[in-house]
Amino acid sequence: MDALSAEERPLVLVVDDEDYMRFLVEESLDQAGFDVIEAANGEEGLKLFQERRPNVVLMDVMMPGMDGFETCAELRKSPGGVHVPVLMITGLEDVDSINSAYSAGATDFIAKPINYELLGHRVRYLLRASSAINQLINSERRLADAQRIARMGYWDWDAEQDAVHISPQVYRIIGIPEDEVITSFDQFLSWVHENDRMQVREWFSEASTLGGQTSITHRSNAPGGSESYIRQQVEAVCEGDKVLQLYGTLQDITELHEAEARIHKLAYFDSLTGLPNRELFKERVEFSVDVACRHGRQMALLFLDLNKFKRINDTLGHRIGDLLLISTAKRLSQCMRSSDVVTREQSMNSDRSENLARLGGDEFTVLLSEIDRSEDAGRVAKRIIDTLSQPVVLEGHEVFTTPSVGIAVYPADGDTAEELTKNADMAMYYAKRNSKNLYQFYNQSMNESALRRLTVENNLRKALERDEMTLVYQPQLNVLTGQVSGMEALLRWDSAELGNLSPEDFIPLAEETGLIIPIGEWVLRTACTQAKIWRDKGYGFERIAVNVSAVQFAENDFTPLVRKVLEETGLEPGALELEVTESILMQDADQAVETLNHLKNLGVNIAIDDFGTGYSSLSYLKQFPIDRLKIDKAFVRDVDSDADDAAIAMAVIAMAGSMNLKVIAEGVENDEQLNFLKDKRCDEIQGFLLSKPISSADMDTYLHSLDVSNWDSAKIVEGHFEKLSSVNEVK
Numbered sequence: 094m095d096a097l098s099a100e101e102r103p104l105v106l107v108v109d110d111e112d113y114m115r116f117l118v119e120e121s122l123d124q125a126g127f128d129v130i131e132a133a134n135g136e137e138g139l140k141l142f143q144e145r146r147p148n149v150v151l152m153d154v155m156m157p158g159m160d161g162f163e164t165c166a167e168l169r170k171s172p173g174g175v176h177v178p179v180l181m182i183t184g185l186e187d188v189d190s191i192n193s194a195y196s197a198g199a200t201d202f203i204a205k206p207i208n209y210e211l212l213g214h215r216v217r218y219l220l221r222a223s224s225a226i227n228q229l230i231n232s233e234r235r236l237a238d239a240q241r242i243a244r245m246g247y248w249d250w251d252a253e254q255d256a257v258h259i260s261p262q263v264y265r266i267i268g269i270p271e272d273e274v275i276t277s278f279d280q281f282l283s284w285v286h287e288n289d290r291m292q293v294r295e296w297f298s299e300a301s302t303l304g305g306q307t308s309i310t311h312r313s314n315a316p317g318g319s320e321s322y323i324r325q326q327v328e329a330v331c332e333g334d335k336v337l338q339l340y341g342t343l344q345d346i347t348e349l350h351e352a353e354a355r356i357h358k359l360a361y362f363d364s365l366t367g368l369p370n371r372e373l374f375k376e377r378v379e380f381s382v383d384v385a386c387r388h389g390r391q392m393a394l395l396f397l398d399l400n401k402f403k404r405i406n407d408t409l410g411h412r413i414g415d416l417l418l419i420s421t422a423k424r425l426s427q428c429m430r431s432s433d434v435v436t437r438e439q440s441m442n443s444d445r446s447e448n449l450a451r452l453g454g455d456e457f458t459v460l461l462s463e464i465d466r467s468e469d470a471g472r473v474a475k476r477i478i479d480t481l482s483q484p485v486v487l488e489g490h491e492v493f494t495t496p497s498v499g500i501a502v503y504p505a506d507g508d509t510a511e512e513l514t515k516n517a518d519m520a521m522y523y524a525k526r527n528s529k530n531l532y533q534f535y536n537q538s539m540n541e542s543a544l545r546r547l548t549v550e551n552n553l554r555k556a557l558e559r560d561e562m563t564l565v566y567q568p569q570l571n572v573l574t575g576q577v578s579g580m581e582a583l584l585r586w587d588s589a590e591l592g593n594l595s596p597e598d599f600i601p602l603a604e605e606t607g608l609i610i611p612i613g614e615w616v617l618r619t620a621c622t623q624a625k626i627w628r629d630k631g632y633g634f635e636r637i638a639v640n641v642s643a644v645q646f647a648e649n650d651f652t653p654l655v656r657k658v659l660e661e662t663g664l665e666p667g668a669l670e671l672e673v674t675e676s677i678l679m680q681d682a683d684q685a686v687e688t689l690n691h692l693k694n695l696g697v698n699i700a701i702d703d704f705g706t707g708y709s710s711l712s713y714l715k716q717f718p719i720d721r722l723k724i725d726k727a728f729v730r731d732v733d734s735d736a737d738d739a740a741i742a743m744a745v746i747a748m749a750g751s752m753n754l755k756v757i758a759e760g761v762e763n764d765e766q767l768n769f770l771k772d773k774r775c776d777e778i779q780g781f782l783l784s785k786p787i788s789s790a791d792m793d794t795y796l797h798s799l800d801v802s803n804w805d806s807a808k809i810v811e812g813h814f815e816k817l818s819s820v821n822e823v824k
């Protein structure tokens with residue numbers, strides 16, 4: 094029932110069978126400020142109650158039919174009737190009828206004869222008391238609801254008597270049966286998680302001696318219940334220095350705690366592999382650096398990634414890529430767990446997968462927080478490489494990969510997490526470039542050469558627009574006819590800032606940065622333009638050879654580019670030869686066959702450069718539409734003295750013959766090499782013996798001189814030497 098405001102006139106229902114009684118009651122209540130409705134019997138009273146919902150009911154006990162007790166009992170069961178104050182008017186002031194009135198649910202009773210002057214006051218007090226009770230009931234209910242929703246309970250403890258009072262919600266939160274009576278503080282503590290009990294006890298005793306307000310979070314384990322997280326807050330009531338009572342609230346924060354744990358996990362762990370992420374790893378490294386510093390010890394940081402991971406991801410799909418990363422994380426953890434290398438760490442008995450991290454992509458790090466010698470780190474790296482190099486089967490695919498590992502050691506290679514990580518990363522980069530060594534210790538010079546790379550890269554970006562690139566040409570000789578059959582265009586870079594750089598110094602960088610694309614296009618266009626000029630002059634060479642990088646070759650629009658350049662320069666396609674390396678064919682054979690077919694359809698020639706350095710077998714080569722093999726100069730060098738090199742050169746020549754391929758040997762520097770190759774029926778040669786690569790102007794002079802000569806073919810080779818050695822050498 095709602096509380097009434099001062100101005101409102103409360104509504105009173107009077108149930109009495111006697112008309113004059115009702116009349117008198119109504120008169121007096123009306124004067125006292127009440128509105129009155131009347132009913133002449135029980136049934137009518139109940140009906141009217143439902144219709145009007147009065148604030149209070151006056152009920153005569155003695156009525157024909159349904160008497161007052163019965164009517165009151167019915168009223169209590171009817172909607173809205175539970176809390177309405179009911180004043181019973183008893184005729185007899187005997188104990189029995191008073192008892193009957195209360196057990197029927199009456200709030201109070203009044204005996205006849207009624208003192209009409211006081212009736213108004215009586216009713217008013219009754220209303221006031223019942224509204225106070227109603228408010229109490231409501232607020233208790235609200236409090237209980239709030240506590241239930243907040244999963245919060247209340248308790249208090251009387252210090253003098255060591256008596257505990259606990260709200261029902263507390264029982265529910267800690268999961269103990271409500272009939273288990275908790276009376277003492279020790280009992281109260283018994284459901285606190287045993288590992289937290291000491292702490293909670295101390296907290297309590299502090300709170301109960303110092304007073305004030307404090308809080309604590311601890312675990313609880315109820316009998317049979319699962320572990321939950323409880324937050325307690327307590328406030329002391331003191332008299333002087335003495336604490337009399339403690340009031341406490343207790344809240345179940347398990348969900349909050351779990352959410353926090355999840356957030357922590359998201360913030361500090363990699364969701365794919367479950368390993369710590371960069372953030373957590375950094376904290377751990379920093380901690381380890383501190384410890385190592387204090388004890389004057391060494392530690393190491395390993396940085397690794399998977400070679401060709403991007404390729405696996407691109408060809409087999411991201412799902413397999415993800416699975417490979419997961420498997421890598423697992424294998425790394427196993428590697429660390431079975432560590433017998435770093436003995437001290439084993440005795441630490443910690444979960445060493447904590448010392449791993451995935452920084453992102455295929456980059457992983459390993460922290461070896463205590464090592465005796467830096468070689469220990471090398472041994473771990475070796476074992477990681479051995480483990481990760483084992484093939485794994487992922488959804489039916491057998492996947493092969495190897496890691497590259499870089500190692501930085503504290504304190505030699507840095508004393509912050511950042512520096513150690515950066516240097517280990519750089520060492521890994523070197524490991525990757527030098528495929529023989531899959532792991533690499535960091536050293537100072539790496540930074541210097543990294544700086545150098547950066548300078549070279551910056552200059553390389555501007556090289557074309559600054560006109561710093563040129564092509565030089567090295568003639569190729571047909572040893573049977575004695576004629577210059579062609580020439581190879583080779584790139585030179587004369588940098589304003591860095592001086593002359595060898596292609597070997599800048600081509601790999603150009604490939605990594607993608608700059609090889611515009612540079613390669615420039616080379617192709619310049620070479621074709623030049624060749625066209627010479628052929629228009631009537632110089633009788635067959636072709637010009639241009640080197641093609643793997644990065645260019647993999648570009649989708651490489652073939653269209655070649656077609657476009659041929660059209661623009663007007664050079665006939667048959668006069669162009671593209672030199673591609675064996676490794677291009679081996680990386681993605683199907684793709685290579687397709688591209689080569691497109692190029693062959695244009696009418697250009699294809700030569701395999703540096704042949705013999707890869708591992709192509711004869712049958713393997715058969716699928717590629719190629720015209721020429723170029724024996725690598727490494728085999729030519731000792732061809733007349735080293736039996737193995739000689740055997741390889743002979744095999745290549747024989748093999749090419751059987752496949753109808755032409756063979757050219759590069760790097761021919763002396764007569765012995767020439768004679769050997771000639772003897773074995775190698776078609777062509779190229780090398781310093783004939784000429785170093787020369788400028789276009791020198792080449793022009795040279796081609797001109799050739800054209801007007803008319804040598805006896807047997808002597809031509811020697812004749813060329815004379816001609817060429819008179820031409821200025823170009824490095």
Ligand code: C2E
Nearest residue numbers: 583584596597600616640641642760761762779780781782
């Ligand atoms: P490569 O294609 O194997 O070129 C042959 C290299 O051997 C050239 O080095 C040439 O000067 C050198 N050489 C020629 N005759 C002899 C000899 O008798 N003895 C010795 N020891 N060496 C000889 P270069 O010009 O320094 O080029 C090095 C590499 O750079 C080339 O090897 C090629 O892979 C690459 N390269 C050069 N120009 C280009 C280009 O325009 N594009 C691309 N993608 N790569 C190029």
Ligand code: CA
Nearest residue numbers: 581640672702
């Ligand atoms: Ca070449």
Ligand code: CA
Nearest residue numbers: 702703725759
């Ligand atoms: Ca070569």
